[in-house]
Amino acid sequence: MDMFLHLENGKIFKGKSFGKVKITVGELVFSTAMIGHEEIISDPTNIGKILVMSYPIIGSYGFNFEDMQSNNPKTSAVICRTVSKYPSNFRCEMDVDSYFKFYKIVGVENIDTRELVKIISKEGSMKAVISEKLLTETQVQEYFKEDTQKNLIYKVTCKENYHIEGNKESISIIDLGIKKSLLNYFKSKNFNINVYSADFDYQEILNSNTKAIILSNGPGNPYEYKKIINNIQKLIGFKPILSFGVGTDLLTLALGGELKSLPFGHRTLGAPVKDLKSGKVYMTTQNHRNYIYKLPKNAKETFLNIEDQTIEGYSIDKENITAIHFQPEGAPGPDETLYVLENFLNSVGEVAKNA
Numbered sequence: 001m002d003m004f005l006h007l008e009n010g011k012i013f014k015g016k017s018f019g020k021v022k023i024t025v026g027e028l029v030f031s032t033a034m035i036g037h038e039e040i041i042s043d044p045t046n047i048g049k050i051l052v053m054s055y056p057i058i059g060s061y062g063f064n065f066e067d068m069q070s071n072n073p074k075t076s077a078v079i080c081r082t083v084s085k086y087p088s089n090f091r092c093e094m095d096v097d098s099y100f101k102f103y104k105i106v107g108v109e110n111i112d113t114r115e116l117v118k119i120i121s122k123e124g125s126m127k128a129v130i131s132e133k134l135l136t137e138t139q140v141q142e143y144f145k146e147d148t149q150k151n152l153i154y155k156v157t158c159k160e161n162y163h164i165e166g167n168k169e170s171i172s173i174i175d176l177g178i179k180k181s182l183l184n185y186f187k188s189k190n191f192n193i194n195v196y197s198a199d200f201d202y203q204e205i206l207n208s209n210t211k212a213i214i215l216s217n218g219p220g221n222p223y224e225y226k227k228i229i230n231n232i233q234k235l236i237g238f239k240p241i242l243s244f245g246v247g248t249d250l251l252t253l254a255l256g257g258e259l260k261s262l263p264f265g266h267r268t269l270g271a272p273v274k275d276l277k278s279g280k281v282y283m284t285t286q287n288h289r290n291y292i293y294k295l296p297k298n299a300k301e302t303f304l305n306i307e308d309q310t311i312e313g314y315s316i317d318k319e320n321i322t323a324i325h326f327q328p329e330g331a332p333g334p335d336e337t338l339y340v341l342e343n344f345l346n347s348v349g350e351v352a353k354n355a
Contacts, residue, residue: 003021003108013115015079018100023129026049026050030051032269038068047152047219050077054114056082060088062087062089064093080111149221150224152218152220153225161195162195166187169192170191173196179216179329181329202234213240217244217327240320242344249288256296261289262289262308266326268286271284276302285327292311299314299323302322313325328340
């Protein structure tokens with residue numbers, strides 16, 4: 001059936017429905033990924049987003065449940081040019097339409113996604129509403145009063161702290177919306193892992209025998225989470241800290257740095273990032289909205305985005321801090337920068353050995 005996409009700037013696009021049919025409000029963003037629709041749709045960072053896939057077809061290899069990055073899809077809706085009706089892959093368990101209906105996700109195809117991406121690139125991410133009927137401007141504005149972007153971290157963090165048994169040192173992961181692939185990476189290294197919700201008690205971590213603290217990726221505007229920032233401040237200098245995505249945003253604010261918003265974020269599987277120590281350039285998976293405008297005191301820039309020259313990572317030797325914005329484990333996308341994780345974990349092992 002016909003579906004209408006109403007943009008905050010007043011423009012309207014008409015397409016055809018797949019998946020669930022319902023009125024949906026969210027932040028309109030785009031991803032330039034050519035593959036990985038399963039992982040992208042289930043990435044907790046994408047909660048509350050109406051996601052435009054710039055590649056003209058999705059679903060050619062279908063969906064399976066093994067590659068999901070969380071227990072269920074997180075995007076509010078997906079906009080695409082064409083949906084593959086006949087996926088071909090030996091791991092396929094569902095086609096796109098069945099998957100979207102099963103999880104009650106709104107999908108719209110036959111949209112000029114090239115034009116949509118141009119609009120977002122020029123004007124920045126914006127609110128949008130999808131409906132099966134053409135809405136009046138007044139109706140659209142009423143829907144826009146819904147704040148779909150508040151408290152997102154608390155919507156995707158684990159409900160309770162939990163433990164993953166391992167035979168190596170203990171590490172603490174603060175779940176701000178962690179991807180399954182990142183958690184699986186740490187599990188594969190046999191660390192004794194304590195996972196804490198975003199509403200963590202910093203004193204519990206200080207009293208533990210943890211050898212490192214990980215701040216995960218996740219969604220949301222970091223400036224909203226003053227309690228989390230204050231709790232992170234209490235942990236600085238206690239043990240080595242490694243951060244990703246919004247974890248890096250929150251850590252940067254906790255350290256006294258400043259952030260600014262990118263017009264439409266970094267949401268891609270092929271962002272070239274330069275390691276300033278080696279001089280080598282690596283392709284990275286990225287899904288974040290902000291950039292580091294002012295580095296924290298004593299921070300040394302470690303990675304630079306080649307395309308827009310924004311800071312993609314920094315370190316603070318005195319506090320044993322490693323902060324990056326990209327996703328080194330890929331999933332989907334390249335894992336060329338896994339060495340950042342490996343170097344950090346090796347240093348944790350050395351510290352524990354010499355303690």
